[in-house]
Amino acid sequence: MADSRINVPAATRRDEAIEVRISIRHAMETGYRTDEGGKPVPRNVIRSFACRYNGDPVFAVRVSSGIAANPYFRFFVTARESGTLDFEWIDDAGARGTAQAAVKVV
């Protein structure tokens, strides 16, 4: 089971906007929930998300418990050359997730 889903257009013209959509599977535990036994579930949310385009940072989010579970982000980056978008996120427990998407620029 993948822990993220990414959507980018099949191709984009140079200098136009690439629409990027990413959905990350993560419970984003706020720390305010209790489990069936009544014990509090510890807080563990994704705290940072970053997108790099052929290695260059182009978009990032400092995330807190105010973002819903299974975080979803849709944003735009300028199409330059063809290559790869790299995504990385880190949660409170230090777990790191990554994903990639190929971008084709014509």
Add this chain to the structure above:
Amino acid sequence: MTAPLSRTPVSRRRLLQSAGAWALVSPLLAGASAAAAQEMPAIPALTSFLAGRSPRRERLRLDLPTLADNGQAVPMRLTMAGPFAPGPTVRAIHLFSEVNPVPEMAVFEFPIPPPKVEIDSRVRLAGSQRVVAVAVMSDGALFAAVAEVIVTIAACLDGS
């Protein structure tokens, strides 16, 4: 109060059952410019972030539904009119909650000028409240937008 299976979209059913309101406020996105501009709520984290500065209430738009049937996942859109380069560009957009236990909800950062600012995400709202977005430009200028959301089932209550 479970909504029985039906063809009617669940959210509209719950609206009629729980809110008892016949105002057909469809879940249209309410822009910050709707009716009178929303008053900026006094949020301590926002006040200290602004450090005495007054953002301009223009250019940045925060869209949230007027009525959210579930505070766990409320769709949000931020838009901002360009241009972003050459000239001052947007560096970050901060989101503040009036009522959530953690008032700083997110900061969207732009290491390079974006082609356009249209950010979609989903936020968690611990009850009906106002949400404030503040955009910080590379020349220090600030733009803000405020949106008010009525939440019928809040996130964070009863540990659920």
